Every structure is written in C-alpha cells, then in structure tokens.
Amino acid sequence: xxxxxxxxxxxxxxxxxxxxxxxxxxxxxxxxxxxxxxxxxxxxxxxxxxxxxxxxxxxxxxxxxxxxxxxxxxxxxxxxxxxxxxxxxxxxxxxxxxxxxxxxxxxxxxxx
Amino acid sequence: xxxxxxxxxxxxxxxxxxxxxxxxxxxxxxxxxxxxxxxxxxxxxxxxxxxxxxxxxxxxxxxxxxxxxxxxxxxxxxxxxxxxxxxxxxxxxxxxxxxxxxxxxxxxxxxxx
Numbered sequence: 211x212x213x214x215x216x217x218x219x220x221x222x223x224x225x226x227x228x229x230x231x232x233x234x235x236x237x238x239x240x241x242x243x244x245x246x247x248x249x250x251x252x253x254x255x256x257x258x259x260x261x262x263x264x265x266x267x268x269x270x271x272x273x274x275x276x277x278x279x280x281x282x283x284x285x286x287x288x289x290x291x292x293x294x295x296x297x298x299x300x301x302x303x304x305x306x307x308x309x310x311x312x313x314x315x316x317x318x319x320x321x322x
Numbered sequence: 323x324x325x326x327x328x329x330x331x332x333x334x335x336x337x338x339x340x341x342x343x344x345x346x347x348x349x350x351x352x353x354x355x356x357x358x359x360x361x362x363x364x365x366x367x368x369x370x371x372x373x374x375x376x377x378x379x380x381x382x383x384x385x386x387x388x389x390x391x392x393x394x395x396x397x398x399x400x401x402x403x404x405x406x407x408x409x410x411x412x413x414x415x416x417x418x419x420x421x422x423x424x425x426x427x428x429x430x431x432x433x434x435x
Binding site: 242244246251254295297308309313314315 | 366377381419422423424426427429
C-alpha cells in the first residue's frame with residue numbers, strides 16, 4: 211500500500227498562511243489525495259481533495275507536485291478555529307474496490 | 323438533514339466477547355466506510371460498503387465484519403475481542419464511491435478489558 215508522511219506538529223500565528231506538507235512518494239496514478247482535519251472528540255471533517263491539478267475551495271487550497279509525490283495543504287489565513295490534527299490521505303482504487311490510507315497527521319497549533 | 327449518527331457512544335467489553343456497532347448514514351448517502359482510531363493515532367480504514375456490498379477492505383482480520391442494510395445504515399461486528407481492539411470506531415458516509423467528501427460520525431469508543 212502507498213504511504214503518507216507528515217510532520218508531527220506545526221505552529222502558526224493567527225491570520226498568517228499555513229503550509230502543511232505531505233509526502234506520498236509511492237502514490238499510484240489513480241490515487242486521489244484527500245485532506246481531513248479532526249478536532250478533539252470529533253470525527254474528521256473534509257477539507258479538500260484532488261488528483262493532479264491544484265484545487266481551491268472556501269476552506270483551503272491544495273497544491274500537488276508535478277510528479278504527485280508530495281502535496282501541500284494551504285490555509286490562507288489561519289484562525290484559532292483551525293487548530294486541529296490535519297490528515298493527508300490517499301484514496302486508492304483497485305479493480306473497483308477502494309482503500310483510504312491515512313497518514314499520522316500534523317497537529318496544527320495556532321497562536322493568537 | 324440529519325448527519326451521521328453512531329451508537330453506542332461508549333461501551334466496555336471483555337476479551338473474547340463480541341461487539342456490534344451501528345451507524346446511520348446521512349440522508350441520501352449509499353456508501354458507508356468504517357475506521358479504527360487508536361488513542362493518539364490516525365484512523366485506519368477497515369472496510370467500505372456500497373449498496374449493501376463490501377467494495378474495499380483494509381488490513382484487518384476476518385473477525386472484523388460488517389453489513390449494510392437496504393436503508394444504507396450499517397453495522398460493524400468484531401468477534402473474539404482482543405485488548406488491542408480498544409479504540410474509537412468511526413463511521414463515514416458519502417453519496418457514492420467516487421465522491422471526495424466523507425461525512426464522519428463522532429464515533430463509538432470501545433474499551434476491551
């Protein structure tokens with residue numbers, strides 16, 4: 211199975227951009243890259259996903275390297291509510307079956 | 323529109339027992355997946371059901387089994403419980419297998435003594 215690697219923790223100042231990296235060097239051509247975040251005592255919450263092109267939505271942007279071996283989740287202006295564990299996930303597809311491979315997550319701390 | 327609900331929220335079992343966890347998917351969603359999250363770890367994919375058929379499985383032994391019902395709700399069954407099965411079990415639903423967004427419940431916390 212492909213694997214994702216993320217830093218254990220990162221810090222950011224409030225209202226500054228945050229770049230959360232993820233390495234997935236063994237990604238295969240049909241694997242989608244997903245990002246979710248998890249607040250304490252809650253289930254994960256969808257942030258963004260993509261395959262090859264960079265993606266933007268109201269929450270964040272996803273920058274995918276040209277070789278797809280890494281990606282970066284970008285929060286444009288961090289707020290205190292963005293403090294959470296961020297997971298980079300690969301969704302792999304083989305013969306019509308699916309797997310979700312979670313990384314270990316990056317705990318983001320936002321400083322006021 | 324109700325979200326994903328899971329029951330029970332907490333339960334305690336002893337080693338060797340069996341447990342059934344339940345998940346009601348979000349209205350209109352036909353796909354359900356289950357995850358195990360040990361304390362301080364990321365979720366681990368157990369399996370996914372689409373229209374009552376399992377269509378994806380992670381690296382979990384056969385004593386982890388599931389069902390999806392015609393109303394798309396789902397059950398996770400774990401037989402012969404082991405101490406290492408103590409974890410938060412999360413259920414997520416989506417509107418199809420190819421959709422990007424999973425909607426997670428808040429989980430069922432299982433403690434095995």
